[in-house]
Amino acid sequence: MRQRTLNSSDALNAMSQDDKLIDLNAERAKRIHxxxxxxxxxxxxxxxxxxxxxxAKKKPKNKPKKR
Known part of the structure; x- marks a missing residue:
């Protein structure tokens, strides 16, 4: 019987499926912001x-006169 080893992509897929996980980096960034x-x-x-x-003073929109 062959055992399957978990690699990093499997771990990331498992983590992305769990809705209860909190991205601590994102939460920290929000708090700092x-x-x-x-x-x-x-x-x-x-x-x-x-x-x-x-x-603020409004500037006149008149064109300057030619001399």
Whole structure:
């Protein structure tokens, strides 16, 4: 009787079929992304308080006159 050995592709196929497995790298990337977004928003709010931006002035769309 011959035993079948599992190779890495068999292991990957078995893992992909199990819905309960969690991709820890993907979860960590999401968590780091969320932390970075939170930090970015905090810095953005601090800048807005320190240096508030005035309302943007609209540029006229008139063509310059030829001289």
């Amino acid at each position: 969320d932390l970075n977004d939170k930090r970015l928003n905090e810095v953005r709010q601090a800048f807005e308080q320190a240096m508030p931006l005035g309302k």
